Structures are given as C-alpha cells and as structure tokens.
Amino acid sequence: MGNGTRIGRVRGLGSSHQGAHHWLLQRFTAVGNLVLVLWLVFSLLAMPDYSYGTVYGWLSTPFAATAMVLLIVSTFWHARLGMQVMMEDYLHGANRFAVLLLLNLVFVALGVFGVVSVIRIALGGA
Numbered sequence: 001m002g003n004g005t006r007i008g009r010v011r012g013l014g015s016s017h018q019g020a021h022h023w024l025l026q027r028f029t030a031v032g033n034l035v036l037v038l039w040l041v042f043s044l045l046a047m048p049d050y051s052y053g054t055v056y057g058w059l060s061t062p063f064a065a066t067a068m069v070l071l072i073v074s075t076f077w078h079a080r081l082g083m084q085v086m087m088e089d090y091l092h093g094a095n096r097f098a099v100l101l102l103l104n105l106v107f108v109a110l111g112v113f114g115v116v117s118v119i120r121i122a123l124g125g126a
Helices: 006-010 019-045 052-059 062-090 094-122
Strands: none
Touching: 019 062, 052 062, 052 094, 062 094
C-alpha cells in the first residue's frame, strides 16, 4: 500500500460501498411489509369467522397463499437485515463472523419453514 506515510497506512480503509444497498433493501422490505400486513389485517377482518376451516380455506386460495409467502419472505429478510446491522455495530472479530453465520442460518430456516407450511396448506396437505 504505502511506504510508511500517513496516507499509505489509511488507503483502502474507507467505505466498502455496501451501506446504500443495504439501507435501500431495508426500506423496500419495510414498505413491502407494510402493504402485506395491511392486506393480512383487512383479509382477516373480512372473514365471517375465524374457525380452522375458514382460515384454512382462505389460505388455500392461490392469491392468499402467494401473498402470505411474500409476507413471510419479506418479513424474515427485513428482520435479518436489521439484526445484521446490530451485530455488525456491536460485535467484532471471530464472534462477529460466528454470530452472523448463525443469524443467517436461523432466519433462512425459519423463513423456509413458514413458506413450506403455507405451500403445504395451499396444496391441500394435512
């Protein structure tokens, strides 16, 4: 890098140019969550009753199942982004890498579980 000068020691330590992309993804998922949660609330309010059969039948429709899958993916993606920012701000070294790896595994596993559950309902599984 440098030959011992002050500028040589700090070169390459600047921004990684990833902050704007991460910030924008958080905003997009937040807006998506807002729209999808409003859809969910109004859909639930429009139901005649909240029995198992009624909710199961509603979630079996293609539109409701698709919107629910989008809500699950968007919610877990948004949560992962927010938790990643917190972990990056407060953890350093090997702990940071381990926690970020665990964080990604947990959120992916929970998201996949939710999506598979909705797909199983939508396809008529028990």
